[in-house]
Amino acid sequence: MIGNRYKKIEKGGSSAGIGSGTYGEVFKCEDTQTGTIVAVKRIRTDLEDEGIPSTALREISVLRELQHPNIVDLQDCVQSAGRLYLVFEFVDKDLKRYMESHEGPLPSLTIKSFMHQLLSGLEFCHARGVMHRDLKPQNLLVSRDGRLKLADFGLARAFCPPIRPLTHEVVTLWFRPPEILLGSQTYAPPMDMWAVGTILAELAAKAPLFPGDSEIDELYKIFMLLGTPSEATWPGVTKLPDWNAIFPTWPRLSLRHAAPGLSDAGLDLLNKCLVYDPAARVSARRALKHPYFDGFDPATPAPPM
Structure with missing residues (x-):
């Protein structure tokens, strides 16, 4: 469970549509409040002495301002167990x-x-x-x-x-x-x-x-x-x-x-x-x-x- 809301279903990759990379892994999760499927990116904080990587902060700030049908929707940000998670709409591949x-x-x-x-x-x-x-x-x-x-x-x-x-x-x-x-x-x-x-x-x-x-x-x-x-x-x-x-x-x-x-x-x-x-x-x-x-x-x- 990520926070008190998002239940992991499986690791990302092709199923979550975003995959894993240098700055984080993606998991396919269920939003237990709404029952919808979401993609949750776990941000790796061990790469930065200062904590949250600048790439994650940049992604959050940019996507908060960019609401468009052809731009992935950032739905939530969650801090849990000392880690940062970004919650996106689920897209197939x-x-x-x-x-x-x-x-x-x-x-x-x-x-x-x-x-x-x-x-x-x-x-x-x-x-x-x-x-x-x-x-x-x-x-x-x-x-x-x-x-x-x-x-x-x-x-x-x-x-x-x-x-x-x-x-x-x-x-x-x-x-x-x-x-x-x-x-x-x-x-x-x-x-x-x-x-x-x-x-x-x-x-x-x-x-x-x-x-x-x-x-x-x-x-x-x-x-x-x-x-x-x-x-x-x-x-x-x-x-x-x-x-x-x-x-x-x-x-x-x-x-x-x-x-x-x-x-x-x-x-x-x-x-x-x-x-x-x-x-x-x-x-x-x-x-x-x-x-x-x-x-x-x-x-x-x-x-x-």
Whole structure:
């Protein structure tokens, strides 16, 4: 029993939809007051000399302000036996597991629905001055009825004033934008939009777009597909701290083979997300108005699992 209210049913992982990670474990629990199923994240406090990790405090403060159908709902915070627990709505699985459980390519309508829901939640965050900073399929939850929700806001930050990127906190390189890989000390919502592009490509191909195993490998995988950037394609790139004049020069390739099955409009949206210059990258608000979504009814969720 967690506190006097939440009864453990089973450990999280795929059943709780959020899983376990560096900062906590997730349990599937029953709310004994309401009888509903919830996901309870136990925060590890042994990682911090000061007690509660800053990531947990950040997640609580951010989610208290972000109430949206496409953002996971933080329902309660409980302190019990010297530990902190965050109580979330229960969502069946994450987007990565959803893709793995679906045989063959995802239907185009499913991809479009997930992308519209992702952008809707993200636009809500950005409009309120919050960057997610860790968007990836494992941090997007999908309910049985096809509703997608942004989750895991432990790395979320307000984007005013600009802050130094805490790259050591990022779990994976695969969704990190090139400006961060090249050492930019200031960044803003466009970093989330780069991740949106990589997620769109992964939904289409059911494989990660840039699966680098180190920072330089990640950069090279990006350059080999999108072409090595230059001052002409990305003004100021050669002034970034980690730019190297001896980077190999690769030509830009078409994204058609990297994202099979996407319509021409879908490829155009992908290209607008994967623009090198952050200032020229499409915003979540503009992306929602892209022709890719023409005729799409946002009230229709993705087909149920």
